[in-house]
Amino acid sequence: MSLGQTIGTRVAGTRAFAASADAPLLVTMIGAQKPVSEVHRMIEASGAEIKESRNVRLGGRASNMFLVTNVDPMALKKQFEGQVFDFFSVFPAKNTVQDIKGPYCETSPLLPYVRKATMSVPFKKGVVNEITEFLCSKGVTLSHMDEYRSGKDIVLECIMHLPTGLAEFPSVDDKYVLQNLEALGCTVAEFGRVEGRPQAEKAAKN
Incomplete structure (x- = not known):
């Protein structure tokens, strides 16, 4: 699914973009793994300030979530034009609960x-x-x-x-x-x- 197909969609009547540039936004992307530094650079190139992020890799795919402020949502969209993701969204941020990661297997050779x-x-x-x-x-x-x-x-x-x-x-x-x-x-x-x-x-x- 391409960015152009997902970034401007409406879900359950909720606007995909916040009304003002200073409102906190949650940027979520799932797809083929990209270096964290590359995704970080693209978000900051839009003028956004990253407040928090969660980055997880599993099964050859990556899930990245960024809480950002001080950015025009359309500027974020422009930075990711042409990129391909399984899922990509930019929505007004709400309160979230941090997940607790489990330990690794004791017998893993890695x-x-x-x-x-x-x-x-x-x-x-x-x-x-x-x-x-x-x-x-x-x-x-x-x-x-x-x-x-x-x-x-x-x-x-x-x-x-x-x-x-x-x-x-x-x-x-x-x-x-x-x-x-x-x-x-x-x-x-x-x-x-x-x-x-x-x-x-x-x-x-x-």
């Missing part, structure tokens, strides 16, 4: 390469692009990235999959990733391995 990271960085335009572009350039896959504002900082809560070294990208160690994140201005509050479900369940019972 589990040793999975990291849970929480970091903050002073807000400036394009700073999240810099962070995600660095990670993507080193073969680090962001399967989850929650982004929100805390005062003058942006807080990122991520699940990262480090490259194994067996495919296109060479392996990277934790120290290298942390040093480069700090060089980009990040304060890393958490960066550690993810435990599988059986271990997590045992710990909860003890």
